[in-house]
Amino acid sequence: MSGRACVRADCRGGHIMVTGFCDTCFRRAPAPEPAPPGPAADPAAPVPPEESPQAPVAAPPGELDRDGLLVLPHLPSPDPSEAADTVARPPTGGRRCGVDNCAGTIGVSYDGGPAPDHGFCPECGTEYSFRPKLRPGDRVGGHYEVLGYLAVGGHGWVYLAEDTRVPGLHVVLKGLINTGDAVARRAAVEERRSLSTLHHRDIVRIVTHVRHRAPGDAEPTGYIVMEYVGGRSLAWIRFAPEEELTRLFGAGGFTFGHVITYGCKILGALEYLHDRGLLYCDMKPENVIHYGREIKVIDLGAIRRIDDRSSALVHTHGYAPPKRERDRRGLDVDSDLYTVGRTLKVLAERATRPAGLAARSFEALIRRATHPEPAARFRSAAEMSRQLWEVLREDQALGGREPYPERSTRFEPTAAVFGAGLGTVPALRWWTRRSGSGAPELPAGAPEPGATARALPVPLPDAADPAAVLLGGLAADTPDRTAERAERDPALRTVETALWLCRAYLDAGNAARAEEWVARAKGWSGDYDWRIFWHRGLVHLTRGAVDQAEDEFAATYAALPGEAAPKLALGYCAEYLAARFREPGAREPGPPGPDAQGAAVRGPALRGPGGPGAREPDAAQAAARARAREAQAEEFYEAVLRRDPTQGSAAFGLARVRLRRDGRRRAVDVLDGVPTTSRHYDAARVAAVRILAGRLPGGPAPLAAELREAGERLAGLHLDDGGSRERLVAELREHALVCRPPGGWGSGFPAGELLGPQDTEDALRRLLSGSLRRLADQAGSAGERGDLLDAAYAVLPAPAGLRELVRGWRRTA
Known part of the structure; x- marks a missing residue:
């Protein structure tokens, strides 16, 4: 944690960590707002950009910036004369008439001919025109000389112009495609209003507004004058040749790490908008420019107030939430996050798939962001950005980069470790309470489920819960008294109280009462609270129902794909269930229990043997499934350990898996990787000695x-x-x-x-x-x-x- 305090008005006592996020409100530090121009400065005449190299410069692989994100390759600004087209190319394919209450389609071709760029709406008869109002050489506002056409957006033509007062300074002019479009006119007004109040490093900056009347027009057309961002939109990545991506991003090419970096920067810009009560609504690769080593979110024409439920929605098919949802509830913060998820999914299709668990974690994050049920999505851009950042750390660690362990923002730190039996010097009962003769085998199997449940991390209390502070002073060894108080005191009738009582009853060995309280918590919090999944998993573990616990931990992983705790729990479940496949009479998994959530919430099912309707596999099938389960356990344990080598439970778990499959040396290598800074360092060294010289089960x-x-x-x-x-x-x-x-x-x-x-x-x-x-x-x-x-x-x-x-x-x- 740095000494810099969080400056957000609704955050009390937070500090900005080295990750760039606050340790209290979990949001990214707000970007410093640029100082507005002084009274003597001309807002239409910013300082020309510095010279930059003319060839792309790839960043060193794995290099991180001040926010803990990948340093993007340097993309030089293209020659403005080559960036603009001197020939106007009106949009094709038709679009909806912008007159209020008119459902007509304009600009549609007939009999295979070219689409008309002007005409009349076939429904209401209103004249329309897609022809640009400006041509190269026109001067707007007296000193903005039009050089050409950059693009044609959903509502407006985008022109490149030069400020003749500052030679070499280029700006962007944005007008309307169809000046008869009432929706477009309102969007243009909203864009001008919104842009003029926004100052964020990753959002395009407005310079001024001007009006210009073209020959033959009765009324002048308004234009937004914006900074010119010389770069490429992220849409270019979708279609670029592989050799071009390699030239830009280096020998490793375009990776998931770059996709995640783009995503975190985009989410930072959207969080800025959301904090000001605004929705972006139309995120897509075309609306993000990569320039230099930075990005800019452009085209704020679709922006709207979060509480706006009346104005027309502006969105792009394929990126916006489904139409049924839009018609039912309009757009909200989670709708913006949906569009970001779709954008990242499209970009990831061109990225090199990483090894290990990182790709699955990324895909789980995209599934949550684009979940069909809005309540299951991320609640804020900060929450989604944090999980993306965690997945990036996982990707970098599994790719061999130096790990940067950070305190979890969702789980409390714990000194407890499960499965450390190998790292414990045997007590005298090793010799005095022995049945049979000869030295017993080393305890190299998975630990008991109940002990594991007690050692898994506890979720951090929700600071917004009214009872969170009160619970900190209660004794966990008297859950009955607290339960009685919760029945009488409304201040204790909260989700955090119910979850606290669940854990307290588990510690007391009363799984039935624990299950009752987690059911109450679910009734108060809804169907998609990851804390409910986690606590139900603990209840099932305590009862020994490891396959059902695995379902709940899989749901937690689907909700928090960047967190270590769900992966640690899933690693244990896979290890334990692998051993059950080796037992005589091992059984196939039956159908999920009555509490199981839909597969879309949890991601790919991770089921173990056992359950109603199970059937016995033959020996070969059982052995194959045991190996598959061990591979699952190895993948989860390794993801946790590579990210944070001090994690004792993951180290001992991975050592056990490697010991059974690969022998003593591979297990000892895992234990030797536990650093001296870990509280489990000495136990790992003891375990290495015992493994090297011990009698192993079946080995x-x-x-x-x-x-x-x-x-x-x-x-x-x-x-x-x-x-x-x-x-x-x-x-x-x-x-x-x-x-x-x-x-x-x-x-x-x-x-x-x-x-x-x-x-x-x-x-x-x-x-x-x-x-x-x-x-x-x-x-x-x-x-x-x-x-x-x-x-x-x-x-x-x-x-x-x-x-x-x-x-x-x-x-x-």
Whole structure:
């Protein structure tokens, strides 16, 4: 967090993080508003732009700007004389008549002929003309000389002009296509009004307004004079040859990272508009210009007030929400976000698909932004931008870039870790509460669901919830008393209270009451609150219904595709369910439970085995599905760990998956990647030692070289006390004894303090017996001490005569 305070009026005590977002209101820092021209300055005569290189300059791969976004390639401004067309090309294909209450279509060709650029509406008879009012050489406002035509928009002709008072300074003039179009005239007035009040670095800036009467016109036409943004619209990317994209964006080409960067910049501009009560309405690639290393949102002709429910809507088919929705509710903030989602989806079709989970996370974000149900979409541009930014971090980390861990804006930080059994030095009960003989296998399986549910992160409380502050002072070990108060006190009858009680009852082991309270929270918050999905997942985990929990966590991931917590939970579910496929009688998944949401909310289903109507697969199918599940778990765990290497739960989860599939070395490599800054660093080092020398479930015995490495690592461990080290030494010696080949370790025997100077079974037995006798001194009871001493004497080498007697008995048995 930086020392810069958030300046938004409705944010209290927030500070801008290095990501560019506020840690309290979660919105991007507002762009500084340019100072308006002084009284002596001519607003129509801005300073000419500086010279720029004439060839595109690609940014270094992965380089980030001050907002944590990719640095865009430098796109030089084209020669204005080449940017404008000196021949007017009126729009074709017809458009709706702009006269109020007229549904006629004008400009339609007949019998295959050219579309007329002027005429009369066939319905109301009003004259129309698509011909431009200005021609190259015309002067507007006395000193703006028209050079040519840049484009023809939905309502207006766009001309390139030069300010003759400042040679080389180019501006844009925007007028109307059809001056008889009442809707277009109102849109032009709104655009002039809107532009004159906006000052944002990523929104085109107005210079002034002028009026000009063309020969033969009874009334002058108004023109907006805007800054000229010399660059290319993002629509160019859709059709550019691959070699051109490579030349502009570098050897890596056009990537998802560039799409996300465009998206975050666009959302920053729309957030600025939304904060001022305005909707953009018509976002599409054609309305965004890439110039230099920046972007500009242009063409504000469709802008309208958020609360406007009467004026005609301006939109583009294929980018706007469906017609049924527009007719039912008009446009709102989520409608703007829908158009951004469509824009990014179109651009992503040309981008190189990244490896790993980042592409799926991006697609989940687009699905939420363009969800058919408005209530399921992002609630603000800031929320969508934050998730986009998180997906960019994931994409960069999975692509091998340096990770930049950041505190989540949705989940509280937690010191808890699940599945760290391998990183724990065994307690005395490892030897005293043992059934059977021989060293047990290492605990390399997925942890129990209930323990995992207790270790998963908790959502941050909603600051807007009236009870959020009150709940912070309540004791979680008395949920019944809080529940009674919530029934009587309206101030506690909120979503946050219900979710708090859900977690408190889970901690108390009462899953039924927890489920009741999460159901109440759903009734108050609606069907699309990700917090409901998350808490229902915790309830199902506590009950051991991992396949149902997976559905809920998949829904959370669909709503928050940039967050680590849902991926961590999904990684665990996939790992746990993979083990169930290996069990005898493993079953195929049945239909989703009654609480399951639609697939459009959750994204691709992630179902596990079990459930009503399930069927048993054969052994080959079960093995294939187990491998597929392990691959899923690996993908989720790796996405979390690569993004933040300090995540202990992800590190241990990925190590377990790699251990079962690829062997000891790959698992140890994962654990070695846990940095010293992680609170789980020492546990990861302990786990590496145990994995190298331990007896694995169904796996081969350790090699002599692995035993040697385990001994070397053991010497460097920083354990809390001598007792921990002695217990770890005893475990390694026991595994070495059990896994010792019949002929010994051979020339690679790691002679030393851990396994002794000689490669003999008797020597190893004596070392282990000594370790167990020393462990007896750590016993907390006489019975525990006796068990350890019995084990110490039982492991000693038998006398030679007794060994011969046993061998003879075995031969005659």
